[in-house]
Amino acid sequence: MWDYTDKVKEYFFDPKNAGVLEEANAVGEVGAISCGDALKLMLAVDPETEVITAAKFQTFGCGSAIASSSALTEIIIGKTLEDALKISNQDIADFLGGLPPEKMHCSVMGYEALQAAVANYRGEEWQDDHEEGELVCKCFGVDAGMIERAVRANKLTTPEQVTFYTKAGGGCLTCFDKLEEVLASTNAAMVTEGLIMAEEAYRLGSVDPRQLKTKAKPGAAKPKTDIDQVMAKRPPTASAMPPASAVAAAPSLASTGRLTTVQKIRLIEEGLEEVRPFLKKDGGDCELIDVDGSNVYVKLSGACTGCQMASVTINGVQERLIAKLGMPLRIVPVS
Template identity: 45%
Template sequence: MAWDYSEKVKQHYLHPKNVGVVEGANAVGEIGSMVCGDALKLTLKIQEGTDIIEDAKFQTYGCGSAIASSSALTELIKGRTLDDALKITNQDLADFLDGLPEEKMHCSVMGREALQAAAANYRGEAFVHEEESEYHTVCQCFSVNNLTIENAIRENHLTTVEQVTHYTKAGGACRNCVPEIESILQRLVPASAPAATAGEAPPPMSMFRRIKIIEETLENDIRPALHTDSGGLELLDVSETEITVRFLGRCGSCAQSGSTLDFVQARLEKALGRPTIVREVK
């Protein structure tokens, strides 16, 4: 299976902790949008004077990783002071769950931002990022700003646009923001060593062999990953250079289908051992 979920992720997805709304909550944080595919509402009961988080509950709309990450967040922050809870990083959430697939790390980032929004609400402040004068939206599709992207790059040592998409969702739909994401990466990531010289061209492959590899990869690698989030994929056509597919189930209506298409293409290129274009039709 491409997305290898840990037993702890499955536990928190199938039996999530602290679902609902805290009665008498004095801190509320809301992040995301159902239009984007993920949304999280976090409610807290914070003890006046000590700032200890006495209770925490969540409501979320999203995939299994979003549910598991939200459940883990509430378990981690209960009993801590607010300032201590704010030190929790998205990587801490992933580690608590014994790891998350890179393609799902944006779920842990969403949890951390919901906590930051709740803290601002409790303190009577507007939820804004530091250096507000430099704040602007990079990804219009998912409302991801430049500081969220920069923080994800610094804290998780990201080096590619694909990784940024996995951690923040930015660039996962229309991809018009990819040039700015690349610019941010160039500014924050030290220049890498020169790329190795390309090797020899891959040997010729018969169409029969090509189709067989594609079908095996779809069946054993890609479809199980999509099924985890109630999605699927149908193979429509295969040519020498292109593969045409249609997403099914939740994947067919997800605003992040562009990111999923990148995932499918990367898996098929790896299996085939050569560049391949994967095209989606609705």
């Protein structure tokens, strides 16, 4: 299991430069909450010297995303835009003392947000959103351009690495063929440019996509995520919600997947009522707004609004509702 560095934990538990920068004149936004990660980077740039005098961020994602976003702001404050643009996603990871391979996409998100913010300051168009025909991974909204940039910047040569750095292919895998094509063509170009050796380049058909979908054995323990690991050592500064095992088991009807819409909503409401007291202890609250298929729309209020730990709260609520209903759900916060 990856041993998270003290700096990752520090920048997760006590994020630097989190919040809204009122005087920002450069803003970069990448990702989407519906895809699991989103980052808004705000910069204050001196018009005469183009020095970044202040930087703040708002992010929705895992602990590594929060730590990476926070680290990015620390790195770029005091730098000119030109120097800031030289920063790579690996620089962000190195600043934190390293990130696990499967969390490198968090540092890539920071890199992309910085590029978008600088483009915004200069009045240029930053195409984070895919153009028609360019979208590769629908599950996480990753386009071919982002994959190519990640492959080139980090010299990626396997589909698994592409998933670690961009999340593309981390869902249903229907995008695997297109992901393969982008990786192979980019590697071929990198060989021509002398960036990698020919024997390192990925070739179409080298990997069976089924190998990337490993199924957990019945009864096997669920691998801990970075949130699980660091939260276990989190200082007792806030009330914790009960573990998923403490949530009332879903009725047999839920486990068979034959819930009616009314029954599903009722169980969701019951689940939220079970966790709301723990949120209220910290001055926050969570209210059900709507249910659309597997998407559960909730509104955070009180201390939960704008909190950098909001993503942890959402993940916790989601886990508990999944345990209660016995079916996959996605919690989507709305304002």
